[in-house]
Amino acid sequence: MEIYKDISLSATKEFENLLNSQLSKTKIEEGKIIDGIVTKITDKFVFLFIEGLKSEPVLDINEIKSINLTDKIKEGSKISVLLEKIEDKNGDVIVSAIKAQKIKGWHKLEKAYEANEPILGKIISKCKGGVIVEHIDTGSLMFCPGSQISDKPLKDISHLMNEPQKFALIKLDRIRGNACVSRRQIVASNKKEDKTKIIEKYKVGDVIKDAVVKGYSSFGCFFDVNTGELDVLVHLQEISYSRVNHPDEIFNIGEKHDLLVISVDKEKLQVGCSIKQLSPDPFNHISNYELNRPYKVKVVKITDYGCFCELEPGLSTLLHSSELSWTKKNVSARKLFKVGDEIDCIITEINKEKRRVAISHRLTKENPYKVLEKKYPVGSEIEGTITSINEYAIYLRIDGFEIDGFLHSNDLSYTGKPEEKLKNYKKGDKLKVKILEIKKDDQKVRVGLKQTQANPFDWFSNKNVNDAVTVKVISSNKKGLVVKPEGCELEFLIKKSQIAINAADARPSRFVGGERIDAAISELILDKRKASLSIKLLEELQNKEAVSKFSSPLSGKNLPFSTLSDKLEDKNKKKTEE
Numbered sequence: 001m002e003i004y005k006d007i008s009l010s011a012t013k014e015f016e017n018l019l020n021s022q023l024s025k026t027k028i029e030e031g032k033i034i035d036g037i038v039t040k041i042t043d044k045f046v047f048l049f050i051e052g053l054k055s056e057p058v059l060d061i062n063e064i065k066s067i068n069l070t071d072k073i074k075e076g077s078k079i080s081v082l083l084e085k086i087e088d089k090n091g092d093v094i095v096s097a098i099k100a101q102k103i104k105g106w107h108k109l110e111k112a113y114e115a116n117e118p119i120l121g122k123i124i125s126k127c128k129g130g131v132i133v134e135h136i137d138t139g140s141l142m143f144c145p146g147s148q149i150s151d152k153p154l155k156d157i158s159h160l161m162n163e164p165q166k167f168a169l170i171k172l173d174r175i176r177g178n179a180c181v182s183r184r185q186i187v188a189s190n191k192k193e194d195k196t197k198i199i200e201k202y203k204v205g206d207v208i209k210d211a212v213v214k215g216y217s218s219f220g221c222f223f224d225v226n227t228g229e230l231d232v233l234v235h236l237q238e239i240s241y242s243r244v245n246h247p248d249e250i251f252n253i254g255e256k257h258d259l260l261v262i263s264v265d266k267e268k269l270q271v272g273c274s275i276k277q278l279s280p281d282p283f284n285h286i287s288n289y290e291l292n293r294p295y296k297v298k299v300v301k302i303t304d305y306g307c308f309c310e311l312e313p314g315l316s317t318l319l320h321s322s323e324l325s326w327t328k329k330n331v332s333a334r335k336l337f338k339v340g341d342e343i344d345c346i347i348t349e350i351n352k353e354k355r356r357v358a359i360s361h362r363l364t365k366e367n368p369y370k371v372l373e374k375k376y377p378v379g380s381e382i383e384g385t386i387t388s389i390n391e392y393a394i395y396l397r398i399d400g401f402e403i404d405g406f407l408h409s410n411d412l413s414y415t416g417k418p419e420e421k422l423k424n425y426k427k428g429d430k431l432k433v434k435i436l437e438i439k440k441d442d443q444k445v446r447v448g449l450k451q452t453q454a455n456p457f458d459w460f461s462n463k464n465v466n467d468a469v470t471v472k473v474i475s476s477n478k479k480g481l482v483v484k485p486e487g488c489e490l491e492f493l494i495k496k497s498q499i500a501i502n503a504a505d506a507r508p509s510r511f512v513g514g515e516r517i518d519a520a521i522s523e524l525i526l527d528k529r530k531a532s533l534s535i536k537l538l539e540e541l542q543n544k545e546a547v548s549k550f551s552s553p554l555s556g557k558n559l560p561f562s563t564l565s566d567k568l569e570d571k572n573k574k575k576t577e578e
Contacts, residue, residue, distance in 0.1 A: 028052045030086055033100045035078045046073065048081070048095070057081065057095040064097060080104065105138025109172060109179055118166040118186055123157070131157070133181055136164055140179065148182035151191070195269045198230055202271050207278070208232070208259040216247035223259060223273070230271065232259060238274040241282050241314030243300040282314030283355055291347055294364055299333075299341045307333040309345065309359065319345060323360040326368050326443060327402045368401055369440040378435050381452055386429045389422065396431055396447070403445055407433060411448035414456050415489055456489040457529045465524050468538055473515045476508035483519070483533065490531075494519060498534040501543075506536075 028034070028050075036048035036057060046059040059081070064070055073079055081095035082103065088094055112119050121133040121142065130145040144167065149157060160183075168189075171180035202208075211223035211232065220235040236244055244250060251257075263272035289295065289311065297309035297319075306320040325331055337343060349358035376382050384396035384405055394407040409418035425431075433447040463469070471483035471492075480495040499506040511517065520541060523532035 028083065028086065030083055033080055033082055033103060036081050036095070038073055038075050038077050038079060041073070041075060046079075048079065050083075050093075050095075053086065053093050055091070055093055057093040059095065059097055069097070101139055105135055105140035106174065108138055109135065109140060109142075109169060110174070113169040113172045118168050119181070120164055121167045121181065122164050123161050126157075133167060142167070142179040142181045144181050144183060148184045151184050151188045195230075196266070199264065199266055199269050199271065202261050202264055204261055204264060206261040208261065208273065210256040211259045211273075213251045213253055213255045213257065215253070216251060218246060221247040221251055223257070225259075232271055232273050234259065234273050234275055238262070238272075238276055240276050241279070242310065243308050243316045245301060282312060283352075285312065285315060286350060286352065286357065289347055289350065289357075291350060294344050294346050296342050297345045297359065299337045299339055299343065302333045302337065302339060304332070307337060309343070311357070315357075317357040317359055319359050319361060323348075323362055326362045326365065327404075329443075367440060368403055369438060369443055369445070372398070372401055372403060372445065373438045373440065376435055378438060381432060381434050382447075383430060383432050384447075386425060386427050386431065389425060389427065391419070391422075394422070394425060394431075396433070398445070405433065405435075405445045405447040407431075407447050407449060411436070411450055413450050414453070415491070457526075457531075459485065459488040459490070460521075460524060460526065460531055463521055463524065465521050466537070466541060467521045468518055468541075469521060469533070470516055471519055471533065473511045473513055473517065475513055476511055478508070481508050481511055483517075485533075486516075492531065492533050494533050494535060498522070498536045501536055501539050 034050060036050045038046060039049045039056065040047040042061070044061050046061060046064055048057045048059065050057060059079075061070075064073065069079070079097060080100045081097050082100040083093070083095055084099075085094040109119065111117075120136045122136060123131045123144070124134045125132045127143070130143055131149065133142045133144050134140070135142060148170070149160070165183065166186045167181035167183055168185040169179065170182045170185070171178070173179075208225055211225050213221060214224045214231070215222040218236075220233050221239060223232045223234060224230075225232055236247065239247060239250060257275060258278060259273035259275060260277050261271060262274045262277065263270075265272070295311060297311055299307050300310050300316060301308040306318055306322075306324070308316050309319050310316045319333070321331060321333060324333060324336060343361060344364045345359040345361050346363040347357060348360050348363065349356065351357075382398055382405075384398045386394055386396045387404060388395045392409050394409075394412075395404045396407060397403070398405050409422050412418060412421040431449060432452055433449050434451040435445065436448045436451065437444075437446040439445075469485050471485050471494075474482040474484055474491060476482070478496070480493050480499065482491055482493055484491050496506055496508060499508065499510075517535065518538055519533040519535045520538035521531065522534040522537045523530065525531075
């Protein structure tokens with residue numbers, strides 16, 4: 001028994017060692033893709049032989065059908081499978097051809113994605129948001145968004161179904177097992193390659209014959225070159241030397257025109273063309289025109305900032321709104337002209353380098369401000385009608401001129417508050433005013449109303465400081481007395497501090513409206529039209545006079561009011577000298 005045991009143990013170990021040796025040679029590992037040889041095919045199963053395995057793996061025939069290998073396998077052919085388990089609980093080998101194909105397909109997709117190479121696939125079905133694409137080499141399924149099917153919208157994609165074609169991999173997510181492809185990139189790339197070859201055929205200076213008008217927009221006209229070979233845009237400014245508002249003014253769909261190649265952009269794959277440059281440049285005729293001479297021009301377009309005018313066909317320039325009228329500021333050209341009008345203008349500038357011509361319509365007429373100055377120099381009185389009033393001034397149209405005079409509220413009257421005086425006037429009122437200032441270059445006229453009236457301050461022209469005047473009390477308030485000198489239209493405020501020497505008597509309530517009292521002129525500056533009145537000063541002057549008349553020279557010096565009067569007199573002398 002012991003000998004049998006020894007022999008059996010030895011044989012077992014030898015078989016085990018032999019088996020392990022075979023397994024190590026073939027490197028059999030779970031999770032690896034290995035090749036199996038088809039040994040038998042039945043209606044339900046495919047039997048495989050894989051060297052190194054204890055038993056034969058079996059594949060379901062439906063699995064073979066799902067990956068479209070039914071027609072490709074036969075006894076003796078090889079098939080790749082994923083070894084999932086070397087031995088399950090039943091002792092069977094578990095393999096999968098589907099998973100093997102998916103893994104192999106994913107590796108191929110990764111290589112194509114990293115190398116930025118297209119893959120071959122076919123659209124097998126539609127889905128929400130796009131289509132499902134099958135990788136032809138591996139059978140892997142990928143998603144193609146609807147926006148990536150073609151470079152232009154397609155209503156029907158039936159002609160693309162189940163047709164082998166190239167796709168670009170645009171997204172690959174191994175964790176989620178998602179792959180996203182684009183047919184549009186392939187189509188655009190092919191077109192770019194084709195267009196690059198077409199663009200290389202053209203160079204600056206070439207003349208394209210018989211290009212066909214296929215459409216237009218506000219910025220230019222589109223032409224078809226050589227029946228679909230190339231689309232060309234001729235910008236609005238390259239259509240004609242004359243002003244063109246819209247291409248439909250000149251072209252009709254289907255017309256043929258010659259084009260001059262003026263630019264070739266190989267990066268943007270664009271060819272720039274011109275029609276006007278095939279004709280002579282009208283600006284060369286500018287030498288026929290002289291500065292400061294009037295010419296007839298034709299209005300071809302009106303804008304918010306003026307209007308474009310033609311000196312001759314193809315030779316146009318801008319007549320700015322500032323050059324339309326002497327007197328109408330910021331006037332719209334639409335109020336004066338219409339397209340097609342012929343008007344007189346003077347050429348004020350010719351710049352051949354900048355291809356610029358400046359013109360003026362207002363210079364064809366004499367400056368009305370110069371005419372006004374000749375007829376009515378500064379100091380003249382004129383009449384006008386109020387056209388508008390704001391919070392600080394009145395504007396009035398001067399009779400016989402299209403000129404508005406500016407009348408500031410401070411120049412309405414010598415008396416009263418300016419803002420209150422403005423309320424006395426309304427639009428349409430006639431006024432006689434005096435011209436105070438004419439600015440010909442700035443087109444401004446300043447006028448005054450009070451300057452046509454006698455200046456009430458002239459009442460002080462023969463008066464001096466310390467002169468006594470009789471005033472009429474108008475009213476009293478806590479600040480003092482409002483009075484008006486007899487024979488004068490001006491009102492003055494005698495401050496409370498200037499009512500009396502004695503503070504107890506300096507009460508405005510002592511006086512009533514209509515009462516006549518005397519006061520002295522305490523301040524008078526004629527050129528600044530400034531004057532002040534004081535009852536207190538008059539009392540001091542009277543006291544000083546009484547002291548000097550009835551007292552001896554020595555006694556008067558000891559009186560306090562005498563000293564005060566002397567100081568006040570010295571102060572007034574200084575003010576007068578100043």
